[in-house]
Amino acid sequence: MGNCIYKIQIDQKAQTHDQIEQKIVDEVIKDEIIQTPPLIEPKKILTQNYEVVVQENSDSQTPNVFSSQSSNPQVKYQQDLQLSPDILVRNQKEGEMFSLHYEIIRKLGQGGFGSVYQVKHLKTNLIRAAKVIQKQAIDDEQLLISESQILKDLDHPNIVKILEVFSDAQNIYIITECLCGGELLERVRSITNYNEDIAKYYMQQILSAMVYCHNRKIVHRDLKPENILFDDKDINSNLKIIDFGASEKIISKKLTTKIGTPYFLAPEILGSNGYDEKVDVWSCGVILYILLIGKAPFRGKNQLETLQLAQKAHLSFSGQRWNNISPEAIDLVKHMIQKDPQKRISMKDALNHKWIQNQSKQSIQFDQDFFKEITKFKGYNNLRVAINQFVTVQISKKEEKYKFLQIFKSLDKNGDGLLSQQEILQGMINVKMDKIESKLMVKEIMEKIDTDHSGRVDFTEFLTASIIQEQMFLKESLKSAFRLFDLDGNGTISRIELEEIFGGIQIDNSAWQDILAACDNNKDGLIEEDEFIALLANLE
Known part of the structure; x- marks a missing residue:
């Protein structure tokens, strides 16, 4: 996760017309104004309307141009529970101490504006990566917000998954899955x-x-x-x-x-x-x-x-x-x-x-039983779906996801990272399922799995339904998930804790009562570990 190490910043207001700007660009290419930087202090070189800041990244083989400018709008936290990839990322409160949640194991890389570390989540012992960026090294903090916001909205099997964001007076911490x-x-x-x-x-x-x-x-x-x-x-x-x-x-x-x-x-x-x-x-x-x-x-x-x-x-x-x-x-x-x-x-x-x-054909990663099982997946309210998906993103291990990752890729014929109804139907036909039965079944699958009603199945939607329906969550993972939701560590999950997990949203009372009806066996209005495991293991 190397940081950018060259920055060319243009004062657009100072440009009178395109010819002046092009002349400056030509001079940047023609004249060697980017020089080898000192080891400690970055070297600033001013040339007309350019400010060039040169910094060294000893870990990277290739230099990088980084600008603090960004046109992205101010990020706003949503106030209601709309199902989308960004609600599956934990936004810690401003000033929440990173060190209370993570232990640094080792340094993975160094960039011009910060470092990347392998870290261990203290509650779950899960290994993750933390990109720690010094605020003083960035002219425009909005750029950092833009990076995390863009990652939050991406849900693709070949794009790193962001898990959590911290911010204090000195640094911004972007926590992602650790790719080893x-x-x-x-x-x-x-x-x-x-x-x-x-x-x-x-x-x-x-x-x-x-x-x-x-x-x-x-x-x-x-x-x-x-x-x-x-x-x-x-x-x-x-x-x-x-x-x-x-x-x-x-x-x-x-x-x-x-x-x-x-x-x-x-x-x-x-x-x-x-x-x-x-x-x-x-x-x-x-x-x-x-x-x-x-x-x-x-x-x-x-x-x-x-x-x-x-x-x-x-x-x-x-x-x-x-x-x-x-x-x-x-x-x-x-x-x-x-x-x-x-x-x-x-x-x-x-x-x-x-x-x-023109790639060599790979063996089909699914059979008729897979589609028949996935059809049994139960439709839930948005809160239940959000809990399921949050656990899939935050806790599930590679061995729990691997089989379904391969199935998803096998079904995704056009390679766009989404499954259309036609692609799922074609998968059914490929394993010799009856065409008429398949057309009826695929509509049912879309209704249950396409939880954001986009008309196509996202990667996390598919993973969540597959893992839960086939009860592939390891018990160890479910216990880790419980500890993640139990913010105060008292052995129960409350409505307030769920609201905080999902960014301070207001949970509708009927949605909360639906959750309690599914798992609160002792009727105390709270969710204990065994009740939570039963809820996530699809046992009720």
């Missing part, structure tokens, strides 16, 4: 028989995640191998995109902030006409180039020379290494690393490219 499988290039180097098919498998996952982001108008702007990690060391481990610190949502107009990592920076980012999500396509194209032959397409003697080479966008496909690469893979690289963003392929078209789609 190493970085993308580390994984590639460790594979003895690495080949083009493996590169294709990894690229398909990256593109799927980015199609999901682009469908929501979110631009990552810092895609690089260091920001792609694996769940664990298993050879078939799932990969995830991390570090949305440079990301931004396109609201009404093109983005203009000069931001990114030079080796992966699209040419138009340094231009004067703005840019859109196509900059991520360029970055993914560079990643694909590296995955195929092991070196970057644009690599100068220094960062400025690298930027100059990227501006020219002259690709070379000569040499022995390229002789072993398929024409289809080369074709995709050419379409992604295209200087003109208008001619550059979209992320969706890249995902649908013949090279990506």
Whole structure:
């Protein structure tokens, strides 16, 4: 979760017209104003209307441009229980001490504005990652809020999951799942028989995640191998995109902030006409180039020379290494690393490219019994659904989720990170279920699992229904979940504690009574551990 380490900040009000701005951009590329920084104090260099702050990240192989500007609106906490991914993230009260909840195990990385640590949650003993960002290192704290807010709204199997946010006078702490499988290039180097098919498998996952982001108008702007990690060391481990610190949502107009990592920076980012999500396509194209032959397409003697080479966008496909690469893979690289963003392929078209789609068929990960069981999943009120999903996101372990992750990916034929009714129906037909029966059954499944009524099944919706219906939660996990909800540690969960868990919402009395009716066996108006376990284990 490396932080950005180069920042170019533009005073837009000082620009009189596009030619002046372009002239300054050209000077940034032409003149080596970005120099090797001192080890302690960052070096500030002022040039006309630019402020360049250079900082060193010893852990990163590639430098990074970071800006404190952000156009995202002020984040507001919701006051009612609307089912969405962001309610599954715990927002601690301002000033709540991080150290009372987490123990730092070891440092994972160092960035220009903070550090990333492996931490242990004290109540549950779960291992997580904590990105600790110093407020004094950031000019605009809104940028940090934007990062956490963007992550809260994302629910995709190939995007890191945010779990909790703390804020005190000195720092902001962004808690995410801990991905212990190493970085993308580390994984590639460790594979003895690495080949083009493996590169294709990894690229398909990256593109799927980015199609999901682009469908929501979110631009990552810092895609690089260091920001792609694996769940664990298993050879078939799932990969995830991390570090949305440079990301931004396109609201009404093109983005203009000069931001990114030079080796992966699209040419138009340094231009004067703005840019859109196509900059991520360029970055993914560079990643694909590296995955195929092991070196970057644009690599100068220094960062400025690298930027100059990227501006020219002259690709070379000569040499022995390229002789072993398929024409289809080369074709995709050419379409992604295209200087003109208008001619550059979209992320969706890249995902649908013949090279990506021509993958060896994997065995079907589900059978008729799976669909018959999932149909039995009970519909609940929003509070019950929120509790179930909160536990799935916050507590469930990889071994509890792995089977259903594979099923979800098998069903998600278009790779957009969502399941449509047609995709689920096709899955039923693929396992030889009766077509008429399947059409009736799929409607019932959608009604029960599509809890936010979006018309498609999100990843967490699918995981929650699958794990609970097949009673895959380990008892240890359910006990950990209880401790997470029991905020005062008195052995019971109250209505007030549930309200605080979900960000200070007001829980409707009828919803609370429904929960008590399902599990409060001793009728004391509180939920004890055994009652909570029965509720989550789908035993009532």
